[in-house]
Amino acid sequence: MAIIKADKLGVSVAKGPSLMTGAVPKNDWWDVPATFKPGNYAYPAKKEIIEYHTQKTFPSHPGLFGQPRDWDPESDDWNLPEGWEKIILNGLKERLDKFRSLKIFMDCCVRCGACADKCHFFLGTGDPKNMPVLRAELLRSVYRNDFTLGGKILGKMAGGRPMTFGVLKEWFMYFYQCTECRRCSVFCPYGIDTAEITMIGRELLHLVGVNINWIMEPAANSNRTGNHMGLQPHTFKDNIVYLCDDIEEITGIRVEPTFNRKGAEVLFITPSADVFAEPGIYTAMGYLLLFHHIGLDYTWSTYASEGGNFGLFTNNEMMKKLNGKMYAEAKRLGVKWILGGECGHMWRVLHQYMDTMNGPADFLQVPTSPITGTRFDNAASTKMVHISEFTADLIKHGKVKLDPKRNDHRTVTWHDSCNTARAMGLLDEPRYVMQNVCNNFHEMPENTIRESTFCCGSGTGLNTDEIMELRMRAGLPRANAVKYVRDRHAVDTLACVCAIDRATLTSLMNYWNPDVNVCGLSELVGNALVMEGEKERETGLRFEPLAGMEG
Amino acid sequence: MLLAELLVDRKGEILDSWVDQVLTTYPEDGSRFFKKEKDQFANPVGYTVKSSLWAVYALLFEKNEPEGIVACLHQMVRIRAVQTFNPSEAVSMAYILKRVVKDFSRKDNVADLEGWHAFEEKADILAYTLFDLYAASRERLYQTRVAEIKSGNQMITDAGCPSKLMDEIVPKAELKTINV
Numbered sequence A: 001m002a003i004i005k006a007d008k009l010g011v012s013v014a015k016g017p018s019l020m021t022g023a024v025p026k027n028d029w030w031d032v033p034a035t036f037k038p039g040n041y042a043y044p045a046k047k048e049i050i051e052y053h054t055q056k057t058f059p060s061h062p063g064l065f066g067q068p069r070d071w072d073p074e075s076d077d078w079n080l081p082e083g084w085e086k087i088i089l090n091g092l093k094e095r096l097d098k099f100r101s102l103k104i105f106m107d108c109c110v111r112c113g114a115c116a117d118k119c120h121f122f123l124g125t126g127d128p129k130n131m132p133v134l135r136a137e138l139l140r141s142v143y144r145n146d147f148t149l150g151g152k153i154l155g156k157m158a159g160g161r162p163m164t165f166g167v168l169k170e171w172f173m174y175f176y177q178c179t180e181c182r183r184c185s186v187f188c189p190y191g192i193d194t195a196e197i198t199m200i201g202r203e204l205l206h207l208v209g210v211n212i213n214w215i216m217e218p219a220a221n222s223n224r225t226g227n228h229m230g231l232q233p234h235t236f237k238d239n240i241v242y243l244c245d246d247i248e249e250i251t252g253i254r255v256e257p258t259f260n261r262k263g264a265e266v267l268f269i270t271p272s273a274d275v276f277a278e279p280g281i282y283t284a285m286g287y288l289l290l291f292h293h294i295g296l297d298y299t300w301s302t303y304a305s306e307g308g309n310f311g312l313f314t315n316n317e318m319m320k321k322l323n324g325k326m327y328a329e330a331k332r333l334g335v336k337w338i339l340g341g342e343c344g345h346m347w348r349v350l351h352q353y354m355d356t357m358n359g360p361a362d363f364l365q366v367p368t369s370p371i372t373g374t375r376f377d378n379a380a381s382t383k384m385v386h387i388s389e390f391t392a393d394l395i396k397h398g399k400v401k402l403d404p405k406r407n408d409h410r411t412v413t414w415h416d417s418c419n420t421a422r423a424m425g426l427l428d429e430p431r432y433v434m435q436n437v438c439n440n441f442h443e444m445p446e447n448t449i450r451e452s453t454f455c456c457g458s459g460t461g462l463n464t465d466e467i468m469e470l471r472m473r474a475g476l477p478r479a480n481a482v483k484y485v486r487d488r489h490a491v492d493t494l495a496c497v498c499a500i501d502r503a504t505l506t507s508l509m510n511y512w513n514p515d516v517n518v519c520g521l522s523e524l525v526g527n528a529l530v531m532e533g534e535k536e537r538e539t540g541l542r543f544e545p546l547a548g549m550e551g
Numbered sequence B: 001m002l003l004a005e006l007l008v009d010r011k012g013e014i015l016d017s018w019v020d021q022v023l024t025t026y027p028e029d030g031s032r033f034f035k036k037e038k039d040q041f042a043n044p045v046g047y048t049v050k051s052s053l054w055a056v057y058a059l060l061f062e063k064n065e066p067e068g069i070v071a072c073l074h075q076m077v078r079i080r081a082v083q084t085f086n087p088s089e090a091v092s093m094a095y096i097l098k099r100v101v102k103d104f105s106r107k108d109n110v111a112d113l114e115g116w117h118a119f120e121e122k123a124d125i126l127a128y129t130l131f132d133l134y135a136a137s138r139e140r141l142y143q144t145r146v147a148e149i150k151s152g153n154q155m156i157t158d159a160g161c162p163s164k165l166m167d168e169i170v171p172k173a174e175l176k177t178i179n180v
Ligand code: SF4
Pocket: A118, A119, A120, A121, A131, A132, A135, A177, A178, A179, A180, A181, A182, A183, A184, A185, A194, A195, A198
């Protein structure tokens, strides 16, 4: 056997024989330094935001977010705390002990390369460090160096490398070029979830105060007012009332939702973007119409006024706290169960992590639809049902009157949002609803939908405008599949059930396929709903003329 | 041999070399994948570059329909305009083509001045079109950014407190009290 030079061995960890068909990097990847330039990084959190989290969100967890400070990713001095390397290594040790999955993910990758070409960031950039196998290797190399016997003795020869400032920069660069979408995990024969490696990477970065504002400020707002937008109760309520005014103008029906009403049967929670930002507001109008149509005994909460949970992008403690708020509100109001709107990561937190953090929610009842009597045993532990499951069940039982022709002015395709599709298996319910509310529907190609869906490219708190170029290249595989159905079938509407997607796909389409609009599924439901006593509809919920009404 | 003949006779080789060199502008590990994977959805970059260059070549040197090239190039330039290239690298395809064709004509001893003038002219049309599309794509990128900021999705940060903003937008008298 040829003797491999020691300095090459560290590289050969990613060069080993390929068991699968995928590609693994052949280059000396860790010799290429991460360089920050305007446009390739998201802005760091403002000092006062970290101060807020330290003092108000987690006074009981000093150090969770490092020292509040100003720092500049482009500078060579990040103003890191004394002994920051030790802080990271201790943090890693603590997490290896706490999360068995992390230890397994660190140990069991065989570098087969099956995941390598499955990440949209790699497909859009060609940067090998965006291959999931290498993204994980950024952390794994440090793990190997300090936590495995081979690494401790052989160091680089065994694929280990010490925690240095260069490594920290790579982490900040590439753990924020992963949207935790889990597409790679679908193709990994060992089920390694690189998204969870990114999550731990980000947690560790937080310990030394390396973070981004687009995540930390909405998280602070959520802690303070209950939602990302920082809306106070009166504003939250007023916005919904404005939407009711629009509904009245379009349908002639006055919808009267209630707020913070104790004793309602159901608490409805949705992302605040549905209440405040386009095109989410049209989706919210769809919810309002649907609940009025079926006479649901429900309430909105102006405190649990956010389904989104930026804790998922931050650390376990934050995720737990923000998730807990929804349940605290359900308890306070004395509802029986929770109905959840079109959100992505709220559902990921619910399905993957809620039970171990805050569950089971035994003070609530197993959700049962008061209209159809269906018991949602799949939500027996979390007591929270997705609006698409709920709507599909209503349609299945013939409890809603629909006129799909009212969406004839649109030709629609369906984007499976990563979190609802891959993390909770919500694949067929939205399609069933879609079939019933619109006539012109075309699927995107098979390897870009369902479990293999491509991310919008801007999830996990990367939907900030200073990295627009990065987002556009990460979203290329998604946009490319939309382009295909647009060219073939004249698709002009991209529907989904995720608030972040609705915002980010809007920009993605604006750049790649400018004639394609983005909407939520419930907006299409709202258009199709035939309300009792309504006037003839001339426009859809965004005041766009219906087919045949263009004149 | 005339250059126009060479461009037709050796089309396949010239295009292979052209596509290969354009894809070599990516990091080595990425470019290897972009060159290999054939599925257009699993490999949008490689597929788009290849199909665009083939289509453009046919329009310029076989069908002589230069006006059609905009549609063939648009998606490729959109891609290059958001990747980490300098502008000159992003739209270097025309120069790369000149280099490739020069190499082939040298090998085949093509000395056809007339033919070179005609070729240069078409390659220049390609270069100008790429430049225009690149500028348009960057413009689109900035418009996208502005549109996002205006949409309200950006209200989360930097805009101050949205509740206060709403207070300013909505006359005080219209605000109703909440019965909690
Ligand atoms: S989770 Fe998604 S973004 Fe992250 S490495 Fe895997 S495929 Fe890429």
